[in-house]
Amino acid sequence: MTFDQLTLFIILTITIAMFVWGNWRHDMVALGALLACVVTGLVPPQEAFDGFGHPAVVTVACVLVLSRGLQSTGAMDVMAQRLIPKNGTTTGVIVALTAVGALMSGFMNNVGAMALLMPVAADVADKHKLPPGKVLMPLSFGTILGGMTTLIGTPPNLIVSGFRDSAGAGSYGMFDFTPVGLAVALVGIAFVSLVGWRLVPSRTQAGAATFDTGTxxxxxxxxxxxxxxxxxxxxxxxxxxxxxxxxxxxxxxxxxxxxxxxxxxxxxxxxxxxxxxxxxxxxxxxxxxxxxAADPEEEKEEKEKKEKQEEKKTEERARTADQRSAEAGAIGIDENEDKGDGDKEKKKDKEKDKEKEKEKEKEHARREDIQLRELVVMPDSPLTGRTSRMLRLPARYEINLLALSRQGRRSVRRLRSTPLRAGDALLMMGSDDSLNTFAAEQGCVPLATRDISIPNKEKAVVALVAMALAVAGAAFGLLPAAISFSACVLAFMALKVMPLRNVYESIDGAVIVLLGALITVAEVMEKTGAADLVALAMLDNVAQGNPVVALVILLVVTMTLSDFMNNAATAAVMCSIAISAAAQLQVNPDSFLMAVAIGASCAFLTPVGHQNNTLILGPGGFRFSDYWQMGLPMEILVILVSVPMLLWVWPL
The missing domain is CATH 3.30.70.1450 (Regulator of K+ conductance, C-terminal domain)
Incomplete structure (x- = not known):
C-alpha cells in the first residue's frame, strides 16, 4: 500500500464515519473530504472543482428544476387523481397508490413524487381506517423503487452513467436501467402492497382522522x-x-x-x-x-409595533390639519371659504371612517379564515436548523407555530428556540393563504388536504410536452442527457411554465455540492489505485475469484452503505471499486455498475438512508427501528430478483 493510498483510505474512513454520524450535513462532509484531498496533495488545486462540471451534476440540477415545474403546474396531480381509485379494497388502493408513485418517480425527482402523494396517502389511510404509516411506508418504498427504472429517476443512476462514460464505454441511455430496475420495482411493489404493509408497525389507532405524528x-x-x-x-x-x-x-x-x-x-x-x-x-x-401561542412576547411586540404605527399616523394627520388651519389664518380666508374647507375635511373624515370600516371587515374576514393545519418539514426545507424566533413567523407570514412533534424525542428547550429538523410535524395557525404561502416557500407538506398548488391546465400540457421531448431526445440518443434536459429547462423558463424565481430555488445546492465534491474524490480512488486495492481484497478474500459471488458482495455492500449514508455518495464511492473489480475479473463492467445503481437506491432499513424515508418519519409516527420490519425482507427480495436479472440482461 502506497502513502497516497493510505492517506486516501484515512480520508474515506473519516468521511464515511461522518456520514453515518449524521451531525454534519452530507454536503459539508463531502466538501471536507475534497479539501482534505487537496491539502494532502491527492488532488491538484486547479482540478479540485472539476467534478462540478460533470454531466451527472448538470443533469441532476436540471431534473430537480423539471420536477418542480411538473409539480407546480399540477400535471402530476391530475395523473394521480385519475389513476388512484377512490373506492376499492385496502390492498387495491395501496397497490394503485404505490404504482403511481413508482411511475412518477421514473420521470421526476422521487422526493417530489413522494411529497405530491403524501396527502393522498393521508386520505387513503383515513378512509380505510388505517394508521397512516401503513400507507406511507409502502408509498415511500414504491417511489424509491420507481426511481431505479430510468436514467433520470434517481441521482445514483446518473452517477453510474457518468462513471461508465469516464471509463471510455460511453454513458447509459434513458432506458438502459429499465429491464433490471423495472423487474425489481414490480416485484417490490407487489410485495409492499400485498404483504409488506401488514408488517409495518401500527403507531395509531384505526380510524385516526389525522397522521399519528406522535405527541x-x-x-x-x-x-x-x-x-x-x-x-x-x-x-x-x-x-x-x-x-x-x-x-x-x-x-x-x-x-x-x-x-x-x-x-x-x-x-x-x-x-x-x-x-x-x-x-x-x-x-x-x-x-x-x-x-x-408560540411566542407571546413576539405577538406582544408585533401588536405594540402596529399600535405605534397607528399613533404615528394619527399624529401626522393632526399635524397636517393644524398646518392647514395656520396657513388659512395667515392669508385671511373668509368664513365661507373656511366652512367650505371644513366640509371638505368632514368628507375626508367620513371617507377615512369608511376605509377603517372596510379594514375592520377585512380583518374580521381574516380572523374567520384562521385555521389549524399540520405541516411536515421536508428534507430540503430551509427551515432545517432554524428556530421559530429566527423566522419571525407572525411578522413575515401572519402565522404562528403552536406545537411541534418530533417522534421519539422530547425537547428541553422553549418551543421558540428549538431548531427544526426534517420530518418534524408542525401545528400551525393562520389564514389559508398565509399557510399556503409559508408551506410553498419554506418546503413543507400539508398532512391533511393538498391545497398549495393550483393546477394550471395550459402550463401542465406545455410542461408534459416539453418533458416528453426531452426524454425522447435522451432516450433515442439525439442529444446527451445533460444537453437534452438543459434545453427542457430553458423551455420551461422561456414559456413561463414556472416562475423564474423558482428555477434556481428548485436546485438543491446541498445535492450539487455533494455530487461535485465526491465525483472528484472518487476519481482519486482510481488514479491512486485505491479502488484496485479494495477490489482485489474483496475478490481474493471473499469472492475467491468467483464473479457471481463478487457481484452479490458488491450489491450487498452498496445496499448496506446506502442505508446509513447518502445514496449519491454511496454510488460515487462504489463505482470506482465496481469498475476495478470487473477489470481484475475480466468480466463485463456493466453488470457491476448496474449492481451499484440498484444497491445505492435500495435504502430500506433506516430513516436516514433516503430522503423519502426521512419525510415519513414524523407523519407516520415511526421510530428509527420501525423500518427494518418491512425493509429487511424488501432488501432480501431485491437481491434475489436483481442478481439473476443482472446476469441475464448484462451477462458477465
Missing part, C-alpha cells in the same frame, strides 16, 4: 381568567386525565422549571409546556382556559 409539545399561556390559575400541577393533571394530556414543564418569568413537580402552583402569566396527542391538544387547552 405534540406546545406552549399555552395561563390568563387571569384561566381555570388553571392558582392550581397545583397535580390538580391540573387530574383535570387533564380524561384527555390523555400532561404538563411536562412550566415557564415562569421566562425561566423553564424542570421537572414539573406536582406541588408546584401555577400563576397567571406562566406558560405551561404541554404534551398531548393532536386530537386531545385543543380539548385540553380549552378545558383549562389557556391560550395557545
Amino acid at each position: 405534540y409539545l406546545t406552549e399555552a399561556l395561563v390568563d387571569e381568567k384561566s381555570s388553571a390559575d392558582g392550581k397545583t400541577l397535580w390538580e391540573i393533571s387530574q383535570m387533564l386525565e380524561e384527555d390523555d394530556a400532561q404538563v411536562v414543564g412550566v415557564v415562569h418569568n421566562d425561566t423553564r422549571v424542570l421537572p414539573a413537580t406536582p406541588a408546584q402552583r401555577v400563576r397567571s402569566g406562566d406558560i405551561l409546556i404541554m404534551e398531548a396527542e393532536p386530537e386531545a391538544l385543543t380539548t385540553a387547552v380549552s378545558k383549562l382556559g389557556l391560550r395557545l
